[in-house]
Amino acid sequence: MISPDLREFVARELKIAPEKLKDTDRLQHDLGLDGNDAAQFLQKFAERFDVDMSSFEFEKYFGRESLGCLPLWIVWIVIPPLRPKVKPVTLADLQKSVRAKKWKRPRARE
Numbered sequence: 099m100i101s102p103d104l105r106e107f108v109a110r111e112l113k114i115a116p117e118k119l120k121d122t123d124r125l126q127h128d129l130g131l132d133g134n135d136a137a138q139f140l141q142k143f144a145e146r147f148d149v150d151m152s153s154f155e156f157e158k159y160f161g162r163e164s165l166g167c168l169p170l171w172i173v174w175i176v177i178p179p180l181r182p183k184v185k186p187v188t189l190a191d192l193q194k195s196v197r198a199k200k201w202k203r204p205r206a207r208e
Contacts, residue, residue: 100193107146108189111139121193124186126160136160143192150200159187 100108100121109116112129125131131139137156144151161184187204194202 100189101196104147104189104193104196107143108192111142119189121188121190123189125188125192126184127186132161147196148199149195151195152201153203154201159185 100119105116105119108114108119108129112131114129123129125136125139137160140151140154140156143149185204191202191204
């Protein structure tokens with residue numbers, strides 16, 4: 099279960115009602131974070147909760163912001179195979195990292 103502090107942080111940063119957030123919410127897939135927005139969110143998360151994110155490999159979990167002058171989500175809609183295969187990061191994963199004070203790689207999900 100995510101802590102009230104983490105719930106409030108995510109709700110404030112993403113402008114979502116705290117009661118709508120679930121442990122299983124995925125940052126990219128459910129909450130819409132990607133590219134620079136995801137990078138900024140994770141930087142604020144690390145600073146707020148004093149989490150060492152040095153072992154976090156961004157490209158495994160999030161896509162790039164754009165492809166030239168086109169936002170990537172437009173390319174993904176037109177050509178779905180170009181959508182990157184990324185691993186999900188859930189709010190529960192963030193909570194585990196808060197407790198450990200370092201990035202805790204999510205276990206493989208089916």
